[in-house]
Amino acid sequence: MCGCWAHVRRKFNEALVGPAAKQPDSKEAIGLAYCNKLFDVEKKAEHMTPEERHELRQKEAKPIIEEFYKWIEACWADTLPQSLLGKALTYAQNQKKYLTAYLADGRIEISNNRAERSIKPFVIGRKNWLFCNTPGGAKSSAAVYSIIQTAIENGLNPQAYLEYAFRQIQLQDTLCIEKLLPWAEEIPVSCKMPNKKA
Template sequence: MKPKDRHELREKESKPIVEAFYQWIEACWVNTLPQSLLGKALTYAQNQKKYLLAFLADGRIELSNNRAERSIKPFVIGRKNWLFCNTPGGAKSSAAIYSLIQTAIENGLNPQAYLEYVFKQIQQHSDIGVEKLLPWAEEIPVNCKMLVKKS
């Protein structure tokens, strides 16, 4: 779904729900002690209002951070393996390569094909600009892109 369409849908369907929720919060303040568990929850919700409402203003904002958490999960799991890097330089190099791979995946690229392309370009053109090698660059060839199944 395009961000513009998502924004319109949120205005139509989500905004009334969020407005009703915050009206309910206002109504609850009358009979709620501030230090009670409900009072703390209401205060928290009120303090986070601008962050919650941000998704209504911009259709590009995702409703959860699940995608970001999924992309770092292998990093967290792999941490134990990195304990065995012999030097800080080796650990730094491993982290840099891992970062390149994850960024390629997040940009819809096949990491192996992408890295092969990047290394060949660096080897053949020592003066190539880094912006032409970034995963989102228009110069990245089609054979580096993963086929994404539409559901």
């Protein structure tokens, strides 16, 4: 299980209230700067292999995180626990085990922003699905939605992809389902969104 550094960064950003907190040497600004440094490391790793990303994180991100947690320990003495800064520090401290988990594997992302963006349409649209008549209907809707979102994540136009998949299902007596999955090499270029990598 992994934590999300974007949530930590957001909490320090929310603590930047008032002129004193907005000074570059304030604890709120320093906490935010640590988080930003970690995201800067991730920008460097954007096009790296998981192995290269893991190596970069060990070299650059791990020392930043170690320094960040030493800094948190030093902050407790004169920080009110219920202040916005106190809440940001407490969150980071309580989530340490999960926040540092991404260092162990280059395939793990530093934040869950991408996952949250992918479910945002579902969260917004759930009022429309409130009235599924049966649990089976709700389960079917969820399955279709999952297929559509997976197609989008793989750079496919969902409508073109579904039309292609349904056509293939109708045309073939024996079907190899692996060849119809959104990440399959057999998916034609006509199903792909422009300027997207599958």
